Amino acid sequence: QNINQRKTEAQRVVFEIVKLTEDTVDPGEWGKNFPRQYDGYTRTVDVERTRYGGSENIQHLDTRPVWRTIFNGYAFSIDYREERGHAYMLADQRETERVLRRAQPGACLHCHASVLKAYRDKGVEAGIAPDEAHRGDAIMKGFEVVCAMPYGEATKLVEHPVACIDCHAPDTLQLRVTRPGFINGIRALARSDYPIPHFASIERWRKGSRAEPYDPNTMASRQEMRSMACAQCHVEYHFAGEGKLLTYPWHKGLKAEQIEAYYDEVGWNDWVHADSGAPVLKAQHPEFELWSQGIHARAGVSCADCHMPYKREGAIKVSDHHIRSPVLNIARACQTCHPASDSELIARVETIQSRTRGLMDRAESAVLDLIRSIQSARAAGASDEQLKAARALQRKAQWRLDFISAENSMGFHADQEAARLLGESMDYARQGQVEAVKVGGSATITPPTVPQGAAGKPPGQAPPPK
Amino acid sequence: QNINQRKTEAQRVVFEIVKLTEDTVDPGEWGKNFPRQYDGYTRTVDVERTRYGGSENIQHLDTRPVWRTIFNGYAFSIDYREERGHAYMLADQRETERVLRRAQPGACLHCHASVLKAYRDKGVEAGIAPDEAHRGDAIMKGFEVVCAMPYGEATKLVEHPVACIDCHAPDTLQLRVTRPGFINGIRALARSDYPIPHFASIERWRKGSRAEPYDPNTMASRQEMRSMACAQCHVEYHFAGEGKLLTYPWHKGLKAEQIEAYYDEVGWNDWVHADSGAPVLKAQHPEFELWSQGIHARAGVSCADCHMPYKREGAIKVSDHHIRSPVLNIARACQTCHPASDSELIARVETIQSRTRGLMDRAESAVLDLIRSIQSARAAGASDEQLKAARALQRKAQWRLDFISAENSMGFHADQEAARLLGESMDYARQGQVEAVKVGGSATITPPTVPQGAAGKPPGQAPPPK
Amino acid sequence: MPDAPRGPSPARSFLGLGLAGLVLSTVLGVFLGLSLYTFNHAEGLSYMSDDPRACVNCHIMREQYDGWQKTAHHAAATCNDCHVPHDLIGKYIAKVDHGYRHSKGFTFQDFHEPIQITRGDLQIVNNNCLRCHSGLVSELNVHTPQGVQSANCVHCHAGIGHGPKR
Numbered sequence A, B: 001q002n003i004n005q006r007k008t009e010a011q012r013v014v015f016e017i018v019k020l021t022e023d024t025v026d027p028g029e030w031g032k033n034f035p036r037q038y039d040g041y042t043r044t045v046d047v048e049r050t051r052y053g054g055s056e057n058i059q060h061l062d063t064r065p066v067w068r069t070i071f072n073g074y075a076f077s078i079d080y081r082e083e084r085g086h087a088y089m090l091a092d093q094r095e096t097e098r099v100l101r102r103a104q105p106g107a108c109l110h111c112h113a114s115v116l117k118a119y120r121d122k123g124v125e126a127g128i129a130p131d132e133a134h135r136g137d138a139i140m141k142g143f144e145v146v147c148a149m150p151y152g153e154a155t156k157l158v159e160h161p162v163a164c165i166d167c168h169a170p171d172t173l174q175l176r177v178t179r180p181g182f183i184n185g186i187r188a189l190a191r192s193d194y195p196i197p198h199f200a201s202i203e204r205w206r207k208g209s210r211a212e213p214y215d216p217n218t219m220a221s222r223q224e225m226r227s228m229a230c231a232q233c234h235v236e237y238h239f240a241g242e243g244k245l246l247t248y249p250w251h252k253g254l255k256a257e258q259i260e261a262y263y264d265e266v267g268w269n270d271w272v273h274a275d276s277g278a279p280v281l282k283a284q285h286p287e288f289e290l291w292s293q294g295i296h297a298r299a300g301v302s303c304a305d306c307h308m309p310y311k312r313e314g315a316i317k318v319s320d321h322h323i324r325s326p327v328l329n330i331a332r333a334c335q336t337c338h339p340a341s342d343s344e345l346i347a348r349v350e351t352i353q354s355r356t357r358g359l360m361d362r363a364e365s366a367v368l369d370l371i372r373s374i375q376s377a378r379a380a381g382a383s384d385e386q387l388k389a390a391r392a393l394q395r396k397a398q399w400r401l402d403f404i405s406a407e408n409s410m411g412f413h414a415d416q417e418a419a420r421l422l423g424e425s426m427d428y429a430r431q432g433q434v435e436a437v438k439v440g441g442s443a444t445i446t447p448p449t450v451p452q453g454a455a456g457k458p459p460g461q462a463p464p465p466k
Numbered sequence C: 001m002p003d004a005p006r007g008p009s010p011a012r013s014f015l016g017l018g019l020a021g022l023v024l025s026t027v028l029g030v031f032l033g034l035s036l037y038t039f040n041h042a043e044g045l046s047y048m049s050d051d052p053r054a055c056v057n058c059h060i061m062r063e064q065y066d067g068w069q070k071t072a073h074h075a076a077a078t079c080n081d082c083h084v085p086h087d088l089i090g091k092y093i094a095k096v097d098h099g100y101r102h103s104k105g106f107t108f109q110d111f112h113e114p115i116q117i118t119r120g121d122l123q124i125v126n127n128n129c130l131r132c133h134s135g136l137v138s139e140l141n142v143h144t145p146q147g148v149q150s151a152n153c154v155h156c157h158a159g160i161g162h163g164p165k166r
């Protein structure tokens, strides 16, 4: 009988079937001890769709062709898809045209595979002592080595997408961060003067002696770790220097303009735009950075609260390891905090998202017009000197647009901030067009791009709840 | 039907010292029966300041001189102040340079005085039967009469700012709406197909026979009335036709572009801009319209919840009739719903407001540049035909900027919506500049205006809570 | 408060059935909706007691119980003070109704999670706020288009029973 069973479940402890160590990479092994979490984990292969998200790996370049122009001259102009579940991360990276048709470094693996053991082995190979005390050093060294390797070689070192061991200590199952890129990044952030009210442990560290660098694994609260685990990968990055060292640009703060200021300072360009000749930046999945600007972060709501909500299985509450869009799981993801119906909560999400989408449509047109304008001025013989102002404005406009476009929540993670950046993007883009027109560029004004596929259903007011 | 509101016997123990009737305009008389509410009411004379609001009647034209240009050719360019407590509403209207130096109609009084008795008397004078059954008709008629009168004459008919009788029925103290402009406006809105999830009574009326027009006083829920009472005045308006009939432009919905579409349809311009020759619109305090786009409205949070929170006085709780900025009263206004500290809640408000302020700085510069650009093209001999596109874009850009600038919460009432409108404003303004440059206009780009006074302290990130 | 923000409103129509209906629903509630075994084992009869521990017999009520222990009401009001009507008939109708739905939910595991309070039960709660605090809020019982109504306490004080949700 059900109630009987549930009373038993409530008392059950973990049966240790397998002994887990730092060498147990295979999640299947972990699954023997933790079948519920493993179940969820494997379900990230599921394919589902939401209005603006979901996990169908559609080609964005087809649904929104304007991006072929915006990315012209860069690998993203040949293949750029909707991301999907964690189960696919390694395969998707190996198979993208960006890897097949362009040379990429081993640095890419950092976020697409269970790399920990590979890093450590390489570090030991490079001469770090193989004892427990030097495990961290070996990983950090191996990270540097792997970053610099060609992708084709490096990818042979790994075989699993992100696995249990990447987020959990094998003995205690405690949540942990393991990614060198993140550990370096969060230290730089801690050393900056960027106010970060949602990470009290950093504010505390700043007030201390600062003798030891900030260490999430020993200093962060459990609730903070529930976001930091994801901030290992869902962040903006670049590959610094010849060694292609994966670096998170948080030295001046997490806002788009602070990251831009850092890139300006170190003189970083992702590429030179093929049509306009402007030195531009590429934004990549700044979920953590955008979430940090939002009210949920401010109120202490973590990534895991929405993307890995608790799920009752019998008498036991487990974190749903089927990481996916919360829109597919409104009851558990939202209703523990918001007492409203499913349809009402979906309407709230879509109201925010359709505002963002509408602004993005406009900003895409503005950046497109700017590129065409510079291109035509250039064709008409304008000098680099004459085009300098317009190109600098393209860099700013495109960065802000891409920041919100590359971010994956369609503005939900910080709605007003997303709208602010898109607003600034349009201001800069049209200013740039004024500058370009001045030196002979075209003055065409394109109406907001019309979405080509269902991924961008036309924005509209969300319907009232039933 | 509203949930969980017990219908009770009137247990209110009120010592009826004075018999209140529809002729008791003087709030002092009402105060004899309701001393606590009267106390609060009289305190609206207090002068206090918040970062972006408060009740010091500073001259906006001095703190932000760009508005002298934006309003050029219109009365607002000679006097435009920060609004303050209800106690001042009549005096401030009588003394503004906009009234002293420009002819204004009696329509102005609708929202600045206790006009109910005056309307009724004028209606009866105009021939409506003086009995109870025709009270509503007489008021409506008198409203039309007074709207068309010159201001100087009309203002002699009244002597009090908004008073108890304007919001309450004298016999039962029931909350009511009395303003003809609002009653006509909300009916037009009900007849439109604009989705209005936060007013369930309207959605319900739409599903019915529609034989009777929508009537807030009999159909709205108590919670809805707690917003409608304010929506009588804190709204966008214009004076239609020769009769200067005060009209709320809600026929197509409450969003800025729906109001704009209505104005375009009826061919309304507030004035022709002195420098650019563009036919432009003036936005006025669209608090109700903006609030309607926000998450608080969607969650059923009313104006009174924040601006008239309950206050314990001894053994009794009453509504705080000292209507003012909630930032001056965080504990009561916010903390029953948001369990966070005062400083944290103020930081949340100011984070939203400083984003809005930052975008507004930019949009002001964009509109200014557009005006200068059209002006210079015009001076250089561009024809009206050539300037048509740029002027049409000025109308759009200026409307969106002014909508958020004239709204009094610095974006708080609907943060993402405010940012969206400012973003669109910049896009249109700079597009207009491209059009103007094409026909010979100046291509100057002004950096965001620097605030001149403390009312616009430079935007920044709000400090972390203590 | 906008329309329908809450969970489903189950049939409480038998409220109007009078005494015969009450007896009938009790019988139906016990014999159809759940087996006696379930009822006993879950200490279902403790529905008739006012001890909060009766509620945590179901682990599913644990969160509310833990929360309640930390609120000011811990010393002032038990679960039933807020969640059960305090007129005699209403009290037992509600207990049968709850007993039926909760046991059914628990047995068949077919209820909506997180648990959301129903409209009817919210009404009961609100009435109970007034029962204890009527003096303080007597001025807030105002005339409205729908007659004299109390304020909707839970609109502002949602966290009062077992702590804030967010």
Ligand SMILES: [Ca+2]
Pocket: A053, A054, A055, A056, A082, A083, A084
């Ligand atoms: Ca996806």
Ligand SMILES: [Ca+2]
Pocket: B053, B054, B055, B056, B082, B083, B084
């Ligand atoms: Ca003010």
